[in-house]
Amino acid sequence: MIRNIFFSQIPLSFLFLVETFAAESGGMPQLNPEFWISQIFWLTITFGFLYIILSKLILPKISANLETRKSQIMENIESAEKQRKDSEEKIKEYDKIIQDSRIQAKNYFNQAREKILKDISEKREILDKDLSEEINKAELEIQDLKNKSPEKITKIAIETSNDLIKQLIGVEVNNSSISAIVEDLSKRNKKEYHGN
Amino acid sequence: MATNPMNQFEVYRIGPEIKLGSIDLSFTNASLFMVISSIAILVIFNLGSKKNSLIPNKMQLLAELSYTFVSKMISDTAGSKAKPYFAFIFSIFMFVLFCNMFGMIPYTFTVTSHIIVTFMLAAFIFIGVTIIGFIKHGLGYLKLFVPSGVPVVLLPLIVVIEIISYLSRPISLSVRLFANMMAGHTMMKVFGGFVISLGIIGGWLPLSFSVALTGLEILVAFLQAYVFAILTCIYLNDALNLHH
Numbered sequence: 001m002i003r004n005i006f007f008s009q010i011p012l013s014f015l016f017l018v019e020t021f022a023a024e025s026g027g028m029p030q031l032n033p034e035f036w037i038s039q040i041f042w043l044t045i046t047f048g049f050l051y052i053i054l055s056k057l058i059l060p061k062i063s064a065n066l067e068t069r070k071s072q073i074m075e076n077i078e079s080a081e082k083q084r085k086d087s088e089e090k091i092k093e094y095d096k097i098i099q100d101s102r103i104q105a106k107n108y109f110n111q112a113r114e115k116i117l118k119d120i121s122e123k124r125e126i127l128d129k130d131l132s133e134e135i136n137k138a139e140l141e142i143q144d145l146k147n148k149s150p151e152k153i154t155k156i157a158i159e160t161s162n163d164l165i166k167q168l169i170g171v172e173v174n175n176s177s178i179s180a181i182v183e184d185l186s187k188r189n190k191k192e193y194h195g196n
Numbered sequence: 197m198a199t200n201p202m203n204q205f206e207v208y209r210i211g212p213e214i215k216l217g218s219i220d221l222s223f224t225n226a227s228l229f230m231v232i233s234s235i236a237i238l239v240i241f242n243l244g245s246k247k248n249s250l251i252p253n254k255m256q257l258l259a260e261l262s263y264t265f266v267s268k269m270i271s272d273t274a275g276s277k278a279k280p281y282f283a284f285i286f287s288i289f290m291f292v293l294f295c296n297m298f299g300m301i302p303y304t305f306t307v308t309s310h311i312i313v314t315f316m317l318a319a320f321i322f323i324g325v326t327i328i329g330f331i332k333h334g335l336g337y338l339k340l341f342v343p344s345g346v347p348v349v350l351l352p353l354i355v356v357i358e359i360i361s362y363l364s365r366p367i368s369l370s371v372r373l374f375a376n377m378m379a380g381h382t383m384m385k386v387f388g389g390f391v392i393s394l395g396i397i398g399g400w401l402p403l404s405f406s407v408a409l410t411g412l413e414i415l416v417a418f419l420q421a422y423v424f425a426i427l428t429c430i431y432l433n434d435a436l437n438l439h440h
Binding site for chain 2: 040
């Protein structure tokens with residue numbers, strides 16, 4: 001493509017040349033050889049000077065600058081890459097630690113729970129046992145009392161009625177007759193109670 | 197102001213006449229602008245290479261971008277073997293570019309609008325490239341004129357054409373640059389003259405042309421420097437890597 005541009009420019013340049021030839025009247029100063037040697041001389045000096053200074057002093061410096069920048073950037077990228085890897089490893093380690101400690105905590109928790117549950121059930125069993133013993137004992141006592149109470153009540157009733165009779169009419173009544181009456185009454189009461 | 201559009205190309209002596217025997221080596225306006233261009237290049241690139249900071253300042257960026265631009269141009273067209281000639285091509289590119297650009301400032305002199313200057317540069321490149329070619333390949337460099345895969349009957353004709361095209365390289369290289377610069381500057385001068393002669397009523401059209409031409413000429417100034425440098429690279433490529 002560049003070549004095409006060049007080749008299309010050549011005829012264009014000559015077109016311009018023809019135009020300028022027509023326009024000018026005094027001839028081209030470029031073709032006047034008066035200062036040709038002078039121009040060649042000064043061109044050699046200035047261009048030679050420029051070339052020497054550029055190639056010996058300035059261009060190596062620019063090239064070195066570019067190189068150092070490139071290497072510096074490379075170094076920075078490398079160290080950044082290294083740091084990234086380091087941090088990734090650290091994150092992995094950290095994750096592992098967290099995972100481990102979580103598992104450990106779970107284990108501890110489970111153990112503690114089991115222990116507590118075991119304790120509770122043991123204590124409950126003991127308590128249940130104690131309680132049932134107490135209940136049994138109490139029931140036995142109650143049963144005992146229940147069994148004994150009618151006799152005692154009858155006895156009390158007989159004594160009370162004996163005393164009452166003694167107080168009221170001053171007659172000593174035979175204990176056996178009173179007890180027969182009391183027993184008869186209590187039986188009747190019991191019947192009524194049960195009948196209800 | 198001179199009305200002749202060719203007057204801007206006139207070379208005149210500045211200061212005393214310097215003569216070496218019968219040869220006139222006087223310092224002229226052309227010499228002045230060669231010196232100014234060279235010094236400007238050296239100052240800019242010296243400033244651009246002085247400090248080496250990781251984040252470049254403006255001057256450093258300018259110098260480094262130019263450096264990578266030229267070095268990429270060389271490696272693209274002539275390969276890695278052309279590395280030792282980098283400084284020369286860089287100098288050529290910068291010299292032509294700065295001479296062209298200084299010529300765009302009004303009342304200055306365009307060094308590259310003189311055929312003798314461009315021809316000297318082109319002839320130097322041509323001779324240098326030919327010498328490099330013969331050093332690298334010996335007489336095998338002459339194979340450049342014998343393209344492969346051409347019928348034997350056509351070979352004499354092709355060889356003659358190749359030799360003529362090779363020998364015309366310095367002429368085409370120098371005339372391209374010289375003609376472009378001269379034509380552009382003459383056109384601008386002509387349009388500038390029209391602005392004056394048509395006055396305040398009719399002068400606006402040529403003035404706008406002049407403005408547009410200035411932009412175009414700045415582009416041409418860069419493009420011609422680039423073309424000059426890239427053709428140097430292509431010729432160097434022929435000498436370094438013999439393809440035919």
